[in-house]
Amino acid sequence: EVRLLESGENLGQPGGSLRLSCEGSGLIFSSYAMTWVRQAPGKGLEYVSSISAAGGSTHYAEPVKGRFTVSRDNSKNTVYLHMNNLRVEDTAIYFCAKDTMPQAVYNLDYWGQGILVTVSS
């Protein structure tokens, strides 16, 4: 059974930094691209970032470009989202999702439970 579990610091200040992790199990993690999607409280879904299976290709949504960095460690079955220069509007539940292909993005088939990140002074 494929499982994705997000974790990390979930309270940050404006201008500060946080790192989220997403660990996968039940899959050959190194074979698939991974994507981060977020959902502000009471709002819809918003694309954040993707990384290819080998980590050589990354993509970012405009609102986070230059502030967030996605990376992965396939030896640990984990993808990371490094969030810098945080803004109040980054407050959201962050989901990681698995792709069906090594390149991003084709079909996102499995999603993690999500982690609530709050940015507040």
Next chain:
Amino acid sequence: DIVMTQTPLSLSVTPGQPASISCKSSQSLLYSDGKTYLTWLLQKPGQPPQVLIYEVSNRFSGVPDRFSGSGSGTDFTLKISRVEAEDVGVFYCMQTTQLPVTFGGGTKVEIK
């Protein structure tokens, strides 16, 4: 960016009755490989999104056959043949044909 427009915003359905949700994209979702990367998601209260339909009309593993998807190009439809109480939540369409991935605004389904 491709804009995804879903209608209606909400639905109130009697159990056992059918329901239909429309999703329109601002550009064709047909990719160069001949496939159309349009997915339907259901987010039940307090849960993450789950995949119902991928590539327009393919039911994901374990999804009941009362859910079906159709469409092509820029117009897509999700149909529920007989709504059940467990179908309560928000349905989203999502396109992954072109980055950035974009989502419809969601359709909230309630049971009468």
